[in-house]
Amino acid sequence: MGRYIRNRLLWMIPVLIGVAVMIFSIMYFVPGDPAAIILGKEAEEWEILALRQEMGLEDPFLVQLGRFLWNALHLNFGESYFTGIPVIQEIAMRMPRTTLLGFLSMFFTMLVGVPLGIYAATHRGQLGDSAVMALALFGVSFPAFWMALMLVLVFSLRLHWLPATGIGSWKHYVLPVLASTISGVGTQARLARSSMLEVIRSDYITTARSKGLKEREVIYKHALPNALLPILTSAGARLAHIFGGSTVIETVFSIPGIGTYMINAVNNRDYPIVRASVLVLAILFSLVMLLVDLAYAFVDPRIKARYAGAK
Amino acid sequence: MTVAKSVTAPKIKKQSQAKEIFKRFVKNRSAVIGMIILAILLFAIIIGPYLTGYSATKIDIRSRLQFPSAKHWFGTDDNGRDVLTRCLVGGRWSLGCGILATIISAGGGIILGSLTGYLGGKFDMVVMRFLDIIQSIPGLLLTIVISAALGTGFDKTILALALGGIAGYTRMMRSSIMRVRDEEFLEAAEAVGCNSVQRIFGQALPNSMAPMIVSITQGVADRILGLASLSYIGLGIQPPDPEWGAMLNVGKQYIRTYPYLIILPGIMIAITVLSLNLMGDGLRDALDPKLKD
Amino acid sequence: MTEQRFLKIRDLTIQYTSGGQIIKAVNGVNLDLDEGKTLALVGETGAGKTTIAKSILQILPHPQSKVVSGSIELNGEDMIKASEERLRQIRGSEIAMIFQDPMTSLNPVMTVGDQIAEVIEHHQDSTDKSAIDRAREMLELVGIPGDRIKEYPHQFSGGMKQRVVIAMALACNPKLLLADEPTSALDVTIQAQVLEMIAKLRDQFNTSMVLITHDLGIVAEAADTVAIIYAGEVLEYGNKEQIFHRPQHPYTKGLFGAIPNLYVKARRLHNIEGLPPDPTNLPVGCCFAPRCPYAREDCKTTKFEAHEVEPGHLCSCAYAEHLED
Numbered sequence: 069m070g071r072y073i074r075n076r077l078l079w080m081i082p083v084l085i086g087v088a089v090m091i092f093s094i095m096y097f098v099p100g101d102p103a104a105i106i107l108g109k110e111a112e113e114w115e116i117l118a119l120r121q122e123m124g125l126e127d128p129f130l131v132q133l134g135r136f137l138w139n140a141l142h143l144n145f146g147e148s149y150f151t152g153i154p155v156i157q158e159i160a161m162r163m164p165r166t167t168l169l170g171f172l173s174m175f176f177t178m179l180v181g182v183p184l185g186i187y188a189a190t191h192r193g194q195l196g197d198s199a200v201m202a203l204a205l206f207g208v209s210f211p212a213f214w215m216a217l218m219l220v221l222v223f224s225l226r227l228h229w230l231p232a233t234g235i236g237s238w239k240h241y242v243l244p245v246l247a248s249t250i251s252g253v254g255t256q257a258r259l260a261r262s263s264m265l266e267v268i269r270s271d272y273i274t275t276a277r278s279k280g281l282k283e284r285e286v287i288y289k290h291a292l293p294n295a296l297l298p299i300l301t302s303a304g305a306r307l308a309h310i311f312g313g314s315t316v317i318e319t320v321f322s323i324p325g326i327g328t329y330m331i332n333a334v335n336n337r338d339y340p341i342v343r344a345s346v347l348v349l350a351i352l353f354s355l356v357m358l359l360v361d362l363a364y365a366f367v368d369p370r371i372k373a374r375y376a377g378a379k
Numbered sequence: 380m381t382v383a384k385s386v387t388a389p390k391i392k393k394q395s396q397a398k399e400i401f402k403r404f405v406k407n408r409s410a411v412i413g414m415i416i417l418a419i420l421l422f423a424i425i426i427g428p429y430l431t432g433y434s435a436t437k438i439d440i441r442s443r444l445q446f447p448s449a450k451h452w453f454g455t456d457d458n459g460r461d462v463l464t465r466c467l468v469g470g471r472w473s474l475g476c477g478i479l480a481t482i483i484s485a486g487g488g489i490i491l492g493s494l495t496g497y498l499g500g501k502f503d504m505v506v507m508r509f510l511d512i513i514q515s516i517p518g519l520l521l522t523i524v525i526s527a528a529l530g531t532g533f534d535k536t537i538l539a540l541a542l543g544g545i546a547g548y549t550r551m552m553r554s555s556i557m558r559v560r561d562e563e564f565l566e567a568a569e570a571v572g573c574n575s576v577q578r579i580f581g582q583a584l585p586n587s588m589a590p591m592i593v594s595i596t597q598g599v600a601d602r603i604l605g606l607a608s609l610s611y612i613g614l615g616i617q618p619p620d621p622e623w624g625a626m627l628n629v630g631k632q633y634i635r636t637y638p639y640l641i642i643l644p645g646i647m648i649a650i651t652v653l654s655l656n657l658m659g660d661g662l663r664d665a666l667d668p669k670l671k672d
Numbered sequence: 673m674t675e676q677r678f679l680k681i682r683d684l685t686i687q688y689t690s691g692g693q694i695i696k697a698v699n700g701v702n703l704d705l706d707e708g709k710t711l712a713l714v715g716e717t718g719a720g721k722t723t724i725a726k727s728i729l730q731i732l733p734h735p736q737s738k739v740v741s742g743s744i745e746l747n748g749e750d751m752i753k754a755s756e757e758r759l760r761q762i763r764g765s766e767i768a769m770i771f772q773d774p775m776t777s778l779n780p781v782m783t784v785g786d787q788i789a790e791v792i793e794h795h796q797d798s799t800d801k802s803a804i805d806r807a808r809e810m811l812e813l814v815g816i817p818g819d820r821i822k823e824y825p826h827q828f829s830g831g832m833k834q835r836v837v838i839a840m841a842l843a844c845n846p847k848l849l850l851a852d853e854p855t856s857a858l859d860v861t862i863q864a865q866v867l868e869m870i871a872k873l874r875d876q877f878n879t880s881m882v883l884i885t886h887d888l889g890i891v892a893e894a895a896d897t898v899a900i901i902y903a904g905e906v907l908e909y910g911n912k913e914q915i916f917h918r919p920q921h922p923y924t925k926g927l928f929g930a931i932p933n934l935y936v937k938a939r940r941l942h943n944i945e946g947l948p949p950d951p952t953n954l955p956v957g958c959c960f961a962p963r964c965p966y967a968r969e970d971c972k973t974t975k976f977e978a979h980e981v982e983p984g985h986l987c988s989c990a991y992a993e994h995l996e997d
Contacts, residue, residue: 209600217627311517
């Protein structure tokens with residue numbers, strides 16, 4: 069098992085290097101010259117060229133790429149073109165908010181979505197099932213950021229219960245987390261339901277019933293552990309979704325997290341920030357997927373055996 | 380959710396498969412509702428803008444920011460344009476982008492997946508590792524970055540929405556090709572000399588169609604949501620083009636005073652996505668009754 | 673036949689609903705089984721054999737299936753009328769079932785030991801320790817080393833898994849064992865071993881058995897009485913000798929092909945022209961009439977009751993004795 073964790077960690081390295089290369093390349097080919105943008109419209113051509121040389125933008129692509137990777141390895145992502153503040157410093161400050169937001173959203177999404185899906189699956193065809201599924205279908209049909217706007221409209225602007233923007237007390241987290249959760253619960257409940265139904269239909273559940281177990285035992289002892297496996301994987305996917313969506317949710321609530329940082333940078337063509345933000349979120353996501361995989365191996369003896377035996 | 384229930388035990392008499400699927404689809408209440416909503420919606424966004432009597436883009440400052448009324452059912456926006464007309468025209472953008480982007484995604488995925496699945500070996504490995512890398516960037520984030528690199532506008536946004544989705548379709552196609560190919564290899568030991576390319580694709584393509592079609596339906600819904608997010612944060616489609624997300628981007632400034640500017644486009648998105656999801660669910664049930672709720 | 677039997681099924685009728693259609697899976701089945709004996713249910717796939725077996729345990733898929741009428745009495749106690757609580761006592765301890773596919777009938781995330789011990793603990797009020805000990809004993813009984821008790825199903829081969837399933841089924845000394853094609857998913861070489869073991873253990877524990885199969889070889893080896901099932905009906909019922917040597921029903925004759933000989937290896941059912949009837953739309957008359965080469969006009973319109981062609985040998989074909997005419 070220790071070996072598996074090590075291999076899995078080692079495998080992250082090429083993937084992350086790949087991500088870094090890809091992000092760098094995409095941003096490299098973005099139209100528009102950062103030097104020209106920094107200097108503004110009145111800049112002379114020689115001024116721009118001088119700045120380009122100073123920024124290393126005149127070097128060949130591979131040299132720039134190598135420099136980016138080497139610096140990234142040392143957690144040096146350069147400085148913002150506009151504020152001059154080291155990117156890593158900003159990221160360190162903003163990271164906890166985005167992570168907290170992401171994990172809280174995921175936690176509540178799972179907390180509500182999974183039991184709802186399991187309830188629906190075990191009450192298949194009954195009124196409760198239909199109600200849960202109808203709600204879930206509506207939930208997945210609204211854009212999360214629009215849901216966020218609606219929450220702001222009701223709870224901040226009309227009722228004045230919760231703040232609409234910024235970050236400070238726990239109250240600031242309520243609406244963003246709620247918005248992410250509402251739009252995630254539907255997907256999660258649908259996934260949990262279909263995964264549970266799949267399991268309930270399987271032969272070993274009939275076997276368990278034929279042993280004379282109580283329906284409760286059949287569901288919780290035999291069906292649930294098996295149904296949880298795909299649900300676990302979906303939790304990882306959900307987190308990716310939340311991290312991706314956090315950029316938009318943070319924009320709605322003006323939360324100074326990685327998302328807003330990146331979006332502003334995208335609009336300003338502040339490339340070091342964009343590259344660093346994406347890379348950091350990808351690292352975070354990869355780590356979570358690693359945890360999910362480990363948890364999976366822990367729960368599923370088939371996978372555990374495969375890894376214990378693998379190289 | 381659905382009327383029909385599946386039973387595994389007795390075999391029902393064999394019918395032509397397509398007919399059977401169609402019958403199940405039509406019997407599926409949610410699928411039919413979804414299809415009807417979508418049909419009405421399509422009709423409205425294609426014909427509707429000609430009937431409202433307003434232009435979606437012509438500025439009319441004198442009638443700006445009017446609440447919904449008999450004259451302007453959805454009110455007017457900050458430039459005095461009829462919001463209903465804009466919502467309808469916006470549907471052309473949203474649905475058009477969503478459908479085109481999904482077609483490109485699925486097409487790319489089918490081609491790439493077929494190649495990797497069929498060729499295998501080094502090519503397969505390289506592509507799969509590349510997909511690993513792509514998929515370790517959260518989806519919307521990747522779309523945002525590509526969109527930032529490509530720039531805004533209809534065609535570039537479609538490409539940005541399409542590129543990130545290719546990975547998923549590739550994996551789907553690849554695994555179904557591989558499944559058939561593995562079986563094929565077993566048989567090939569006995570009967571050498573058959574045209575395996577034809578047989579592999581002849582078998583794998585129809586087999587993978589069912590999950591593909593369902594996934595494409597849901598892909599359109601997902602891309603409409605993605606597009607809205609993209610436009611909302613200032614990428615994607617730019618005002619004054621009336622895409623729903625772009626309308627929300629403008630409308631958010633008026634959330635305190637003219638909330639209808641954000642409520643109505645959002646509801647349009649929701650109705651569209653809902654109808655696509657209903658259809659997707661119905662299709663899934665019709666194509667594979669075993670997976671049914 | 674009103675006397676009490678070990679297992680007595682009368683007029684059993686079961687329907688499924690699917691897509692708004694009613695599927696008549698089992699239609700007025702009568703069956704008897706005496707203690708320590710084996711009854712074989714023979715028929716094509718989809719004839720309703722598994723449904724009959726599952727209905728004895730009352731584990732049919734819940735909302736879709738419905739026992740419309742009939743009774744299933746085990747020592748005089750009707751399973752259909754039994755309370756859920758009583759059924760839970762019976763399942764696993766008095767009646768146990770072996771399923772068709774050992775690859776899927778074990779819970780993949782539980783050790784085989786726990787899965788065997790579970791049924792023991794559940795029915796015998798035993799402690800964890802003694803249940804595990806008993807599970808180990810059972811494993812050894814079916815020829816698996818006891819130290820593999822902590823292993824998971826994926827670590828066993830198909831044949832071994834079926835042994836585990838058998839160990840699990842026999843762990844509480846059930847009076848009745850329902851074996852649903854216990855070997856059809858296994859390799860031919862392993863089939864014989866597993867069958868032999870089932871037969872040995874059945875004799876050892878004096879267990880009665882309902883054996884579902886479409887393999888005539890297995891019937892010849894293991895069964896005492898045979899019921900030929902078709903479209904949810906018993907077409908012919910009798911002891912092994914009667915069915916093999918003096919088949920009466922055209923369908924049975926068809927199944928055995930031209931040479932109904934107990935000692936000739938006719939392992940495969942003979943193919944009969946045509947398809948079984950659509951269970952949503954069964955024929956009005958005899959359910960086999962559409963495929964029957966001897967069918968007469970009234971076969972298509974009249975449903976004949978099964979009658980005794982010789983003591984203990986029932987046949988639903990009215991013209992069984994006059995087929996050659």
